[in-house]
Structures are given as C-alpha cells and as structure tokens.
Amino acid sequence: MxxxxxxxxxxxxxxxxxxxxxxxxxxxxxxxxxxxxxxxxxxxxxxxxxxxxxxxxxxxxxxxxxxxxxxxxxxxxxxxxxxxxxxxxxxxxxxxxxxxxxxxxxKPSQVLMSIKKILEQDERMTEAVTQEYRDLFNPLIAEIGDCRIADDWISVYKKLVFWELRLDQTQNPMSGTLVAQKAEANRLFAKFIRRSYESWIMEGRDHPGRPVMSPDLFQRFVFPSVDKGEKLFFILIDNFRFDQWKMVKDVVSDFFICSEDLYFSILPTATPYARNAIFSGLMPKQLSGMFPDFWVYDSEDEGKNLYEELFIREHLTRLGRNCNFSYHKINRNQEGEKLVTRFMELEKYDLNIMVFNFIDLLSHARTESRMIKELAPDESAYRSLTKSWFLHSPLPALLEKIAKRGYKVVLTTDHGSIRVKKGIKVVGDRETAVNLRYKLGKNLGYDPRRLFDMIRPENAGLPSPNMSTRYIFAVNDDFFVYPNNYNHYQSYYENSFQHGGISMEEMVIPVITLDSKLPITNY
Missing domain, CATH: 3.40.50.2300 (Response regulator)
Structure with missing residues (x-):
C-alpha cells in the first residue's frame, strides 16, 4: 500500500x-x-x-x-x-x-523527515477536527430541529458551511456524515419555507419574522450609503453561494474589512425572478403589472434580463433617490479588464452597479461539458474552481482600486445552486418552463408530496400567464424530469449544479459590506 x-x-x-x-x-x-x-x-x-x-x-x-x-x-x-x-x-x-x-x-533523511512531519501533522489535525465535529454533532442536530424563524436557519447554515470547509481542508472521513446532516437540514428547511413563505410575501416587510429578501436589498444595503453621499460600488456575482464567498474571502480581506450578512432569495431562485426583484425593489407580480412590455415569461424566447438598467433607474426615482449611477454586465474577462482601465470614469458616479456572470455560466457549462464535469465533480472542486476563477478574474484588481480610493462595496448575489441527485417525474405541456428546479404551467402532473406547489401564485408575488397557472418547486436535492426517456435525463443531470428551487444553498445567500482598510491614494 x-x-x-x-x-x-x-x-x-x-x-x-x-x-x-x-x-x-x-x-x-x-x-x-x-x-x-x-x-x-x-x-x-x-x-x-x-x-x-x-x-x-x-x-x-x-x-x-x-x-x-x-x-x-x-x-x-x-x-x-x-x-x-x-x-x-x-x-x-x-x-x-x-x-x-x-x-x-x-540528504535523503532530511527529505524523509520533512514528509513525516507534514503527513503526521495532517493526521493530527484530522484527528482533532474529527473529534471536534463529533462533539458538536448532536448539539447541531438539536439546533437544526429547533429552527423556528429565518434567523435560526441563517445561524445553522453558517455552521454547516463552516464545518463543510473545515472537514474539506483535512479530507476528513466525517465529511459523509456532514453531507447527511446537511441533507436533513435541507429537508426541514423546505418544510419551514412551505409554512412561512406566502405569509412573508403577503404581509411584506410588516411581517415580524420576514428576513431581508431580494426586493429589500437596495433599501437595506444601498440606500443608507447613497443617502449619506458615499460613493458605492454594488457588485453582484450571479449564482454565488456562501461557501464560495468563504473561499475568496481571504483575497478580498487584503483590501477590505468584511461585514458578512445572509439574506433570502425569492422563489424561484433563478436570475429572471431574483435579480429583477433586487434591481426593481418589486416582487415579480408587481414588476409584470407595472412593466407589462418588459416582463418576459419563461416560455418566451426573449432574454429575461434585458431591462435591468431601466428597473434600477425606475427604482431610484420611485423612492426619491436622485443619485447618478452606472450599470455594467460582465460576461467575459476582457469586459471586466476594460472596466478596470476606465476606473476614473466610474468615479464620476455616486453608484456603480456591476453584474459578473461567470459562476452562473460555469454552472450551466458544467451540465453540458464533460471536461467541466471532470474539473468540478463535487462541491469541494466546485469551490476550488470558483477561487481559481476569482483570482484570475479582473475582480481583485477592481477591488484593490476601489479600496485605494476609500470607497465602499456591497458584494452580493441573486441566488445560489445545489448539486442535484434524484429526478422527480413531472408531466407538462409544451408551454411548461424548462428549468430543472422549478416549473410553471397550466397542465402540470406531479406528486404533491415530493415538492412544493403554489396553486395561487399571486400569494407568493408571482405573475401568471393565465388563470390556471401554478408553480412547482423542487426541494432537497431533487430535480424535475419528464417521464419520456427518464433514465437518460436522470443520468445526464445527476450531480449537476442547478438552481430555482428550495434549499439553503439556493435561498440563503451572502451580502457582504466591504469597507476599505488601505490608505487612500490619489492619482
């Protein structure tokens, strides 16, 4: 051996x-x-x-x-x-x-001594981490079972991510136990969302237990800085989970003091809904009512996020903020690099809003590309690939420039993703949405015990193309598959990263406030 x-x-x-x-x-x-x-x-x-x-x-x-x-x-x-x-x-x-x-x-003996020192140190660390996790296993199980409000789930999710990263560092044999513990937490989290979600939306911000949600993000994290006359950079990395943030935090911490918060994405946890809600400050039903010409349903071929700048402008005007802003969507590194070289132009604006799409593109590419599947076969590799992208992206250079000028940053996302395992059969017509973690349609056939169905979408702030439209959401690590050719699609999508449904990974997502810790420099 x-x-x-x-x-x-x-x-x-x-x-x-x-x-x-x-x-x-x-x-x-x-x-x-x-x-x-x-x-x-x-x-x-x-x-x-x-x-x-x-x-x-x-x-x-x-x-x-x-x-x-x-x-x-x-x-x-x-x-x-x-x-x-x-x-x-x-x-x-x-x-x-x-x-x-x-x-x-x-000398060969020196090499051997170095090897033993490193490997034995790893063994001792693994043993210590294993024992620490074992000691906290039952208290954490109890804490998961006792979750009653959104803040409880935020606390639990932070601890689960902490242990996921800690065990990952030592390639710990207890990782499988944590996976099972996290799966149980997600099962109970889905029940919590079933009980709570509609009341959060129907009662709005007056609901005492409602967490910060997608439409609240500007009011909570952007407007306070705008109102004080501070220059703010709002950077949204699409499909960016809390564990992925933890992987790049040490890089960002070279330039900033990081204040971590978690907020809840709306349902569906997908870009056309969650990101438009962030930039408009409205739930999708309100948005489709106010801007019927600009709301695009899932079954339509038109792009779903073509009007973000318009929604931002209307949002600022509606709430009486007259600040000037810039908006940039970055799909390729070259676009981000150009933005860095034009940094002095950005300083003319009170608010600079930037959307980086790489991780969402990576998630979709992983589903389609065999090579990407090999590079990111599990959560650990997916996190590592995220950090590799971040380090080689224009973001560190951009953040360093922002820090050196003493400006504040809000770094966040619109939703996360989960690695799916089991296909759940759903029957739909040709107008049914194609997303694997949620669907909307008027003739859906499904087992209601296996998912979360919204028979009255208006109660969840969702628009309906017709009177009989309903939404269904996958829970746990399930995904939706049509009965035709079920085995093929089960095999094809198993272990891919998807979003749109209900899980802590998709819904409980980071919003980080960054305050510069570098001396301010002039040009």
Whole structure:
C-alpha cells in the first residue's frame, strides 16, 4: 500500500534518482517532472499529498509555479528545494505559504523527515477536527430541529458551511456524515419555507419574522450609503453561494474589512425572478403589472434580463433617490479588464452597479461539458474552481482600486445552486418552463408530496400567464424530469449544479459590506 503520493519538480531530475528510489523503498509513490508547466498540468488530473519544488528552474521558476499551484490548490503542501540561501528568496517563498524549505545538497533523511512531519501533522489535525465535529454533532442536530424563524436557519447554515470547509481542508472521513446532516437540514428547511413563505410575501416587510429578501436589498444595503453621499460600488456575482464567498474571502480581506450578512432569495431562485426583484425593489407580480412590455415569461424566447438598467433607474426615482449611477454586465474577462482601465470614469458616479456572470455560466457549462464535469465533480472542486476563477478574474484588481480610493462595496448575489441527485417525474405541456428546479404551467402532473406547489401564485408575488397557472418547486436535492426517456435525463443531470428551487444553498445567500482598510491614494 502506498503511504502517500509525491510529486518532485526539478529540471535536474536525473540527478535525483537515488532520492526517488529511496522514497519508493520507503513506500511512497513518486512522480517526477522537469518543469513547472508540466507540474501544473499534472495536478489538474492527479492528486498529490506533497510536492517537492525546485526554486531555480528555466522557464517558469519555482516561485512562479508555486503561485499557480496555490491559486488552484491552496491547501496543497509544497516543500521548496533550492541551492540558494538568499534571504529574499526564502522570505518570498514563506510569504507564499510553503509548507517546508530544504537547501541543496539535501540528504535523503532530511527529505524523509520533512514528509513525516507534514503527513503526521495532517493526521493530527484530522484527528482533532474529527473529534471536534463529533462533539458538536448532536448539539447541531438539536439546533437544526429547533429552527423556528429565518434567523435560526441563517445561524445553522453558517455552521454547516463552516464545518463543510473545515472537514474539506483535512479530507476528513466525517465529511459523509456532514453531507447527511446537511441533507436533513435541507429537508426541514423546505418544510419551514412551505409554512412561512406566502405569509412573508403577503404581509411584506410588516411581517415580524420576514428576513431581508431580494426586493429589500437596495433599501437595506444601498440606500443608507447613497443617502449619506458615499460613493458605492454594488457588485453582484450571479449564482454565488456562501461557501464560495468563504473561499475568496481571504483575497478580498487584503483590501477590505468584511461585514458578512445572509439574506433570502425569492422563489424561484433563478436570475429572471431574483435579480429583477433586487434591481426593481418589486416582487415579480408587481414588476409584470407595472412593466407589462418588459416582463418576459419563461416560455418566451426573449432574454429575461434585458431591462435591468431601466428597473434600477425606475427604482431610484420611485423612492426619491436622485443619485447618478452606472450599470455594467460582465460576461467575459476582457469586459471586466476594460472596466478596470476606465476606473476614473466610474468615479464620476455616486453608484456603480456591476453584474459578473461567470459562476452562473460555469454552472450551466458544467451540465453540458464533460471536461467541466471532470474539473468540478463535487462541491469541494466546485469551490476550488470558483477561487481559481476569482483570482484570475479582473475582480481583485477592481477591488484593490476601489479600496485605494476609500470607497465602499456591497458584494452580493441573486441566488445560489445545489448539486442535484434524484429526478422527480413531472408531466407538462409544451408551454411548461424548462428549468430543472422549478416549473410553471397550466397542465402540470406531479406528486404533491415530493415538492412544493403554489396553486395561487399571486400569494407568493408571482405573475401568471393565465388563470390556471401554478408553480412547482423542487426541494432537497431533487430535480424535475419528464417521464419520456427518464433514465437518460436522470443520468445526464445527476450531480449537476442547478438552481430555482428550495434549499439553503439556493435561498440563503451572502451580502457582504466591504469597507476599505488601505490608505487612500490619489492619482
């Protein structure tokens, strides 16, 4: 049995054969490459427990390779190996969070000691985290069962995400137990939404237990800054879950003090409904009534988010805010990079609103692309891919510019997503919406025990194309499949990330207020 899988990266790899044979005799699986690019490529398809990385290599240097590896695999243990004792190189390597540092010529015993130190440390950490989670398992089960109001569910969800990330860091065997615990929480959360949702909408903000919801976001987080005359950047990353925010928080924290809140997306937890509700300050039924020419039903071919700038302008005017604003939708990195270069133009506005669509595009691409499915087979990899995108996107450069000018940011999303497992059969006509987590139509056939159905959409603030329209929402990790060719679609969509239904991942989503902690700089 292989004790651990090691990768050694060195342009003089032929000189290291004695070390490789020594480690293989000790029971370690060894792979070797002679340049940084090959190492990065290999890590995309294989998992290694430790990487030994030569600092001085032609082409991509050891430090450059380290940066690339850590951007995609931040928890990967890396041991830097170099001929140099230069203090600057050591400091830069340590600053990039290497696990250990060896100076050539290296003795085999030193390499073995470094391996044991790293692996035993991981084992001790895994044991400690396992015991801590076991101690809190029953109290957390009790807390989930005792949830009565939205704030209770926000508290529970924060704890579940904390443990998801904590166990993920140590590849902990208790991860499966947490998955089951989270599934039970989502089952009870769906019951809570069934009981509460319509009263939240019908009574509006006067309902004592109603959480902040999509139409409330501007009033709660944008207008207070606008009213004080502060310049504000409102950045919405489409389909951005709370756990994904946690993955990029350390990058954002380099520039800002982060104040975390969670709010509830409206149903359906899908862009045409939730994002339009954010920008208009209205529920979809109100929006379709006030702007009948601009509301597009799911069965229509026209784009569903073509009028966001108009809705924002009307929202500001309706509530007496006369601030000037800019609106930008970014679908490609090049568009974001252009925005960064035009930053001085953005400073003319009181409010800059930006929508970044990458994660939503990634979620859809993962369903369609076999390659993306391989890169993000589960939540852990999905989070890692999110961080990799974030680090290589224009967002860090944009946020740094905002921070250096001392401006405030509200960073948020319109909905999240959930990895679906089980297909639920639904019958519908050709006018039925095609979304996998919700459907609306007038002739729907389904088992009401397996989902949440809204027979009176107006009570949930939803418009109806005709008198007999009803909405249905998937709960837990289910998705809707037509009976025709059921097995094909079950196999095709299983383990894909979808949105539109009822789960904590889709509904309980982040809104982060960012206050600059950098010294203000002038041009």
């Amino acid at each position: 292989v004790k651990a899988r090691l990768l050694w990266v060195d342009d003089e790899i032929d000189l290291l054969k004695p070390y490789i044979l020594f480690l293989e005799e000790k029971g370690y699986g060894m792979q070797c490459v002679n340049n940084g690019r090959d190492a990065i490529e290999l890590c995309r398809s294989q998992r290694f427990d430790i990487i030994f990385l030569d600092e001085q290599m032609p082409g991509l240097s050891g430090l450059e390779t380290l940066s690339e590896l850590h951007s995609s695999y931040p928890e990967m243990p890396v041991v830097m190996v170099t001929k140099s004792e230069d203090e600057g190189i050591m400091n830069r390597a340590i600053g990039k969070k290497i696990t250990d540092y060896l100076i050539k010529p290296v």
